[in-house]
Every structure is written in structure tokens, then in C-alpha cells.
Amino acid sequence: MTQTRSPRGGPRQTSRKLARAPGAGGGAARPRKPAAAKAGKPAAAKAGKPGAAKPAQRETAAPKGPGKAALPSPKLPPKRVQKDAATATLATGIQTLVVEPDEGEMRLDRFLSARFPQLAFTHIQRIIRTGQLRVDGKRMKPNERLAAGQSVRVPPLKLEEQRPRSTARDEGDAEFLRSITLYEDKDVLVLNKPAGLASQGGSGTTRHVDGLLEAMRDLKGEKPRLVHRLDKETAGCLVVAKSRFSASVLSKSFRSRATRKVYWAIVAGVPKTRQGRISTYIAKEMLPDGDSRMRVAKHGDEGAEHALTYYAVIEQSAQKLAWLSLKPVTGRTHQLRVHAASVGHPIIGDPKYFNVENWELPGGIQNRLHLLARRIVIPHPRTGRPIDVTAPLPPHMQQTFNLLGLDTDAYDPIVEAPEE
Secondary structure, eight states: OOOOOOOOOOOOOOOOOOOOOTTOSSSOOOOOOOHHHHTTSOOOOOTTOTTOOOHHHHOOSSOOSTTOOOOSSSSOOOHHHHHHHHHHHHHHSOEEEEOOGGGTTOBHHHHHHHHOTTSOHHHHHHHHHTTOSEETTBOOOTTOBOOTTOEEEEOOOOOOOOOOOOHHHHHHHHHHHHHTEEEEOSSEEEEEEOTTOBSSOBTTBOOBHHHHGGGGOOTTOOOOEESSOOOTTOEEEEEEESSHHHHHHHHHHHHTTOSEEEEEEEEESOOSSSEEEEEEEEEEEEOTTSOEEEEEEOTTSTTOEEEEEEEEEEEEETTTEEEEEEEESSOOTTHHHHHHHHTTOOBTTOTTTOOOTTOOOOTTOOSSOOEEEEEEEEEOTTTOOEEEEEOOOOHHHHHHHHHHTOOTTSOOGGGGOOOO
């Protein structure tokens, strides 16, 4: 593989100042005309400043559009109150949501998950796929991106009952999140997700990272958002945005491939080519038992997406096992697990894709997925400077490393892998 340059910072981001609400500044307010005489007109310019520009040129906080009169108070209701109101509408009938500027470029399913945390993610996926939900009058796929200003028509839905949250529960969840935090600032949180903990909820899944983040809602009711996901049994670095702004910028970093990810895995056998690339198309297939899995597909197959992974052998244990470093360029579902199996070296402990017949685990090694999101380097959403975070081995992989005599300080050639 060719040498690559050091991790790059993403595009510069500048902090966005919130528009100041009218009438919030110092000085006495000018006498106002009766509300009836001002209906439909923008709020007055800041008081106490002679020569202020016309309201139509200066005012940014006043509501726009026909039929939206100025609110008596310049302050918007708290986010929690807005969400409660949205919940009430959701339970009673159809509503139309407008995509805010800081929600632009969000996936449709994640937009709904952020607006309605009461809904199971699988339920959200279902109503989108069945065409009950429309964006500007058209159907969209769950992974398609929204644009600011678009209208999202939400059908009447039945909210799933949730266990009431208690102070003790929130404190316990918050303490657990602190215990697995690898990096945190006011915009970004990077967690060391344990193996066995799901990123998001699903059928029969009640405890997951997305649910735990409820304990981190701020005073405005805003909840941190997952920027990407890891499989339930995959441990390691999981990036969380602490605001809509951060979520939007971080998501763009993943899509533009400005984010560098390195995974470690223990696989069956030793690849003959010690460093290389795996380039295939991947598509979902349904199994007879109703479950689904990903498979290597051909270009042009329905739902097929291109997937590219670079890999390198760091060390090996005879010809039985190999320690691989993997660098996914694309981010397809189960990509690394499918790619490892496709070249004849599946990840040990993988219940879906391990396909070596008459193969037994060496004594003392646990039959659990040996895949770790070892390192992530992502541009900070405000400064563009790289956030570089490394996760430790989960207990079952640490046990395997000890049994095989593998040294975590060994040289990792995948660091020099190409970006494209």
C-alpha cells in the first residue's frame, strides 16, 4: 500500500452566533401601538438607539410568513416544552414539521429520532419505508438527507409506552456514561462503547447508548446525538454530538471521509497478502428465518453499495490466527465483518459471518466478536483541529491478546494506508 499523509483536519467551522431577540437589550422600550394595529408586521428595532435601521432590514428574530404574528415574549419556549407539544400533536393526528437550518443534511430517520425520541427506531424506519411519511409531498428513503426548509408530513402514530424516568435512573445512566468517556468538550463526546451494548434501540432492545443519552439532556431539553453507530458486539470509539450544530458538522465529516477510523480484529487463518485492499459491492439479503444479513453483491444488484477496506497483518499466531488492523474508507453496514469473511478470514466469534467449517477456537479464547473500533481521528466541528482518540481492548480481547502474547504497542502499518 502507498504511504499516506498524516490525519487531516476538516473544513474550518466558525461558531454561529444566535440572533439576539428583539427587546432583550438595555434601554427603555419605545411606546408600542396596540397589538391589533401591528398584526402581521415585524417587531420593532432595538430601543434606545436613534437612527436604527428599518425593522425589515435589521430584524432577524421576528417570525416570518403569513399568519404568524409576533409572540408576546421574545423568548421561545424551552425545547422540552416544544417536544411535549409535538408529542401531543403526534398522538392526535397529522402534523407537518419544517426542517430547521441546523437540521439540514440530517438523515430522515435520524431527524425523526431526534424530534421524537419516544418512537422506536424500528418504528420510524417502518413508517418511512411504507410511504406513510412524505417530504415535500414525496417519498424518501430512511438514509436520504434532508435540506433546510423542507416540509416533513408525519402521519398519526401511536407512541410506545416508556418507563417513567427517575432522578436515580438518570444519575445512574449519567455516571455510567462518564465511566466510559474517552473524550469530552462542550461540542463532542467520544465514548468507549462496551461490547454487548447496542448503539440504538430495536426489537427487544431496551438498554442502548441512545437511551442512556437521555440522562444528558441540558437545561433547554436538548439531548446529545449519535453521529454514527457501532454493531452491538463491536466495542470501541463511538462519537456523540452534543448539539444540532455539532451533529450536522460531524456527520458531514463522516460523509466526506475526513474522518479516519482504525479497527482491530482477530481473524481465522493468516492472509497470504499481508497488506492489501478489499473492494466489493454489499447488499442486504433476507434469510428464511426472517433475519437479515449483508452479502457480497455485484454492481447493479438491487440495493448494492460499493465498500472499500484497507487491511494489514500486524502479528500472527502460527497459521491459526492473525491480528489485523482494518481501515474502512466507506461505512457500510457490517462492512468489516463481511469483507473479512469474503477473503476467507472471518473475524472469530462472529455469529453471522464466520464460515470456516470444522474450525475450533483455541483453548481459553471466548467465543465473542473480536472487533474493536480502536482509533478515530475527526476534525473538531468548530476549530477543524483533529480530535484523536484511542480505545483500550475490551476484556475478552485483552484475554485473547494475553493468551497469544500479542503486544498492543506493535507497529500498526494501517496508519500509513491510503485515504481513497
